[in-house]
Amino acid sequence: MNESEASGSWSPAMPVDAASIRRLVERFYQRVRADDELGPVFNDAVHDWPEHLETLTGFWRSVMLGEKRYHGRPVPAHFRHRARMAPHMFARWLALWRMTAQEIFAPEDAAAFVERAEMIARSLQYALYQELPPRPPHMRQKGRD
Ligand code: HEM
Numbered sequence: 001m002n003e004s005e006a007s008g009s010w011s012p013a014m015p016v017d018a019a020s021i022r023r024l025v026e027r028f029y030q031r032v033r034a035d036d037e038l039g040p041v042f043n044d045a046v047h048d049w050p051e052h053l054e055t056l057t058g059f060w061r062s063v064m065l066g067e068k069r070y071h072g073r074p075v076p077a078h079f080r081h082r083a084r085m086a087p088h089m090f091a092r093w094l095a096l097w098r099m100t101a102q103e104i105f106a107p108e109d110a111a112a113f114v115e116r117a118e119m120i121a122r123s124l125q126y127a128l129y130q131e132l133p134p135r136p137p138h139m140r141q142k143g144r145d
Pocket of ligand 1: 038041042045046055056059071072073074077078080081085086089090093116117118120121124
């Protein structure tokens, strides 16, 4: 028995499939709802949690498994709550996401979930707050930047 098994926190990594994505989404939103900063935003905005969990499970199945299960529009959905959100909250969101993914998946699978979330978080942040980073040198044009 290794150390983490002895402490009772060990559980086998799950394969990436519909059931494990559902578990990830459920655990993640349990954490988010209990979070001092993120919790109030979600708890005020979401009135039908079973429906939200279903939507987000579909979203992540589309992202990670290539299933066409999500047909929503994340930017307008977040824009509605722009006044309650702030750029720094994305770091907290991502920290909770990383923690939850690492509990469920093998390290390389958890890393894939985190990488996709980071990319989406960046584009959402840009869409909401227009906080674009400087262009990398190869993309710069004369007379700009
Ligand atoms: C500061 C971080 C974030 C906050 C506070 C936040 C908040 C919310 C809220 C309140 C909703 C419900 C919108 C509504 O039904 O009115 C929502 C929906 C959603 N969020 Fe986020 N979010 C954050 C980051 C992210 C990130 C990083 C992702 C993806 C990686 C994401 C994906 C989604 C999706 C797919 C929906 C469903 C949109 C729809 O109804 O089609 N969110 N979010």
